Amino acid sequence: MKSPICDMLGIEFPLLAFSHCRDVVAAVSRAGGFGVLGATVHTPDTLERELKWIDDHVDGKPYGIDVLIPENISTSGEKDVTWKSLEARVPLEHRAYTRDLLKKYDIELTTTEVDDNQPQPFDAGTALELLKVSFNHPIRLIANALGVPPKAMIEMGRKHNVPVAALVGAKEHALRQVAAGVDILVVQGTEAGGHCGEVSTMVLVPEVIKAIKPIRDVPVLAAGGIMTGRQMAACMAMGAAGAWTGSVWLATVESETSEIFREKMIAASSRDAIRSKGRTGKPARQLRSVWTDAWDRAPESPGALPMPLQSIISRDAFNSIDRAAAAGNAKARDLVSYFVGQGVGLIDSVKSAGALVQEFKEEFAEAVEHINALVAESGAKQ
Amino acid sequence: MKSPICDMLGIEFPLLAFSHCRDVVAAVSRAGGFGVLGATVHTPDTLERELKWIDDHVDGKPYGIDVLIPENISTSGEKDVTWKSLEARVPLEHRAYTRDLLKKYDIELTTTEVDDNQPQPFDAGTALELLKVSFNHPIRLIANALGVPPKAMIEMGRKHNVPVAALVGAKEHALRQVAAGVDILVVQGTEAGGHCGEVSTMVLVPEVIKAIKPIRDVPVLAAGGIMTGRQMAACMAMGAAGAWTGSVWLATVESETSEIFREKMIAASSRDAIRSKGRTGKPARQLRSVWTDAWDRAPESPGALPMPLQSIISRDAFNSIDRAAAAGNAKARDLVSYFVGQGVGLIDSVKSAGALVQEFKEEFAEAVEHINALVAESGAKQ
Incomplete structure (x- = not known):
């Protein structure tokens, strides 16, 4: 091209x-x-x-x-x-809110150890x-x-x-x-x-x-x-x-996404991909879940922290959530989320990345043929 | 076509x-x-x-x-x-909020008489x-x-x-x-x-x-x-x-929009067209102004009323605002607003509606030519 x-x-x-x-x-x-x-x-x-x-x-x-x-x-x-120094800056209220939220879904919030000098x-x-x-x-x-x-x-x-x-x-x-x-x-x-x-x-x-x-x-x-x-x-x-x-x-066989998130993507419509500060502290589009509702909609929400503090909270939370969901905790599924755009409404299967590139090429060619067919008898081209 | x-x-x-x-x-x-x-x-x-x-x-x-x-x-x-019966349902708090807001901008809120049987x-x-x-x-x-x-x-x-x-x-x-x-x-x-x-x-x-x-x-x-x-x-x-x-x-010479709103459209970028309940009570995209901020963002906002009540408020308010702005009240301009989409960021002049249709046809043809030129040597078509 x-x-x-x-x-x-x-x-x-x-x-x-x-x-x-x-x-x-x-x-x-x-x-x-x-x-x-x-x-x-x-x-x-x-x-x-x-x-x-x-x-x-x-x-x-x-x-x-x-x-x-x-x-x-x-x-x-x-x-x-450092990551460690930021951990100390997360307000106790936000920690407790996260722990209590996960507890309601039978998930124990575990903390991943980080090196003393790991950067923020x-x-x-x-x-x-x-x-x-x-x-x-x-x-x-x-x-x-x-x-x-x-x-x-x-x-x-x-x-x-x-x-x-x-x-x-x-x-x-x-x-x-x-x-x-x-x-x-x-x-x-x-x-x-x-x-x-x-x-x-x-x-x-x-x-x-x-x-x-x-x-x-x-x-x-x-x-x-x-x-x-x-x-x-x-x-x-x-x-x-x-x-x-x-x-x-994210919906390719090669991608890093979990089986549960793939299932959620296939089930989702475009309106399920919402803009929320709940994951990083800045507005980011992600799959709506109990997690995003807890930060965006719940009256008792303490409000998301600014970047990078909200990531300190959400990293441990999602490690815990994803582990629990993968281990078969059905309630944990309701919290599972990840960054995804409104286009999630167009995802209906999982295919290989190479096949997807090929599909893009074919659809591109179809679109060009389609628009040419439309104008073939048109006044627009004259 | x-x-x-x-x-x-x-x-x-x-x-x-x-x-x-x-x-x-x-x-x-x-x-x-x-x-x-x-x-x-x-x-x-x-x-x-x-x-x-x-x-x-x-x-x-x-x-x-x-x-x-x-x-x-x-x-x-x-x-x-009837419209009249709805007027009686508008809470005093909302009336006072509107009157006080307009007063801050040296605008007197006047009420337009309606027939007794005018429908909602x-x-x-x-x-x-x-x-x-x-x-x-x-x-x-x-x-x-x-x-x-x-x-x-x-x-x-x-x-x-x-x-x-x-x-x-x-x-x-x-x-x-x-x-x-x-x-x-x-x-x-x-x-x-x-x-x-x-x-x-x-x-x-x-x-x-x-x-x-x-x-x-x-x-x-x-x-x-x-x-x-x-x-x-x-x-x-x-x-x-x-x-x-x-x-x-809205930016054509034939349209009903005021000169002031046209100027605001030409000055606006896409981010100035926001989704707000301030005009009708349902989310509608419109030009951000002091009016939309007063309903959406001000901590003292009583919140927009549900449709059709918010329209009862906003009709009289915008009649008053537009009249004041047209009469030369420079402060009133800050309140002027109307329904408009994010595409307002693409408006940079006022032209006739007929010329605009012609422009659409030409641009359409250009787009088709452009995409054909792109793929002329492409693998995508083979």
Whole structure:
């Protein structure tokens, strides 16, 4: 395809797939798309291992990595914040609320031990370390979410001749990213899973393209709700250079998601994917469950803590919830949740990542044929 | 164009334009689209006058009308509810809150006299009377919002051989409408102006198409955020049979909107169009202003009343606000608001409705050319 993204990333079909699972990343790239590994959960050591595995399984095809460096976080300005030190900052009220909630569902809240020097979640310094590790591998893209990337990240990209992509959820953010010098904008509508804004993909994609055009012609990847090749074609008809996808890969055989969450995804409609602060402290779209209701709707909710404190709470809680649900605690299922977009309403089966890339290509071609058939006798073309 | 909607409605380009302004309706239909007059604000007498005017100005081209019959309204089950009787039900607290709010902006809240027997806003009986009047004119579509239409409406459509369209904001609602026998679904994403749900156009259109397909092949008009022919092409690439638009016509020279609101639309970004109960008591997207903040965000807000009571409050309030703003009260501008979708972020000028239809056609053709150029050398088509 002749999209500028294909040239930049060395691919034939501009379908980017964000996943925390190396198997998905490699399978998508092998099938002609472009896998992007979510690296935030890693240490430099574990990331090194994952990238090595990808290199061994990607048949020389290009792939990228994604980090998450929040511009606004409650620990801004503090140095070397450790996970342990944050644990001490979680109010007792929030701990008790979490423990009591899980208890009602017969789940014991257990705490995972962390090293004394383990950095806070979403730590910017760690993210830059992860990027350094990744440049020892043939990565073709580095992407960042939750704000303008630090200068060091953009400079790293320049130095290694690797494009830097930034996720944005509003026109105003896109303009700041273009000024900061990013190479690709991932324009993500509110329907997306994970951290998201309030403007829809259908509006935000043309709004951003129009706003940045007079400044610099940065290619736009459309994101948010895209689960099919037809939607991808729709976004490209509006001027996007390709699609950035996430949730759709959660329902692949290769993905990291639990069997229970897969079942919940297949049962869910779009309205079950809600925007909540209950998981990370910033609005992020996720499957509605007793957990999100407890933070968003319950009158007795103490309110979610700011990022990164809410993640300290939710990590232990979801480890406990997922373990209990997997062990057969039927009540625990009601709490199970994970980041997923409104497109969950389109998921009705689990398939392999490679087959899904192929399906995207076929649906894309169908959409083009369909629109051509519509206008074949039209006044619109004359 | 070969869309089923074109055959059903007798048009060449499946662009439907909802407007309260007869000039917009006639201009769109004359230009090859399909104007739909919002009739809810009318009495049978004033509607008769409007439709006569349209007949005289539409050059024999087809058009339709739209009513609003809420399935859920706080006066459900009561007979012959008058506007006057509702005025007595508005709590004093809400009246005082409104009066004090306007006073802070140097606006005197004046009350518009109503006839003793004037029906409540959104009265179902009145809506059916309006439909009866409209069948004395060559209307080609009747549309309804806010729930499954009453049986009488569907029967009227059958009898007069006029298709019945229903607006839906969720898959579950679409399935109920198909079971009730509607002929066309207007699938409206959360980005739309006016009453809307929470699922985006990008997700809801394919989700509904997929859900109804095994039941009955009802043509789907995509709605929500569509301001350009490129977006229309995008929706049709996803399988929509055409587009239903509203907000984009507010910025035409023919529309009923005030000069001040036009200026505010041009200045607004998509994030300024928010979902609020402040105008009608049900969530409806509108331009954020001091008014919406006062109902949604102010700690001292008494909370919006249920439909139709909030409309009793907001009608008098906005009459007073708009009059004060037009008379040069600069502070009153901060309160000015109206229903508008997130697509407001794409509005940057005021043009004629006829020119806008032409622009849609050109942009549609451009989108088709663009997508064909993309795949000209693609593996996707092989």
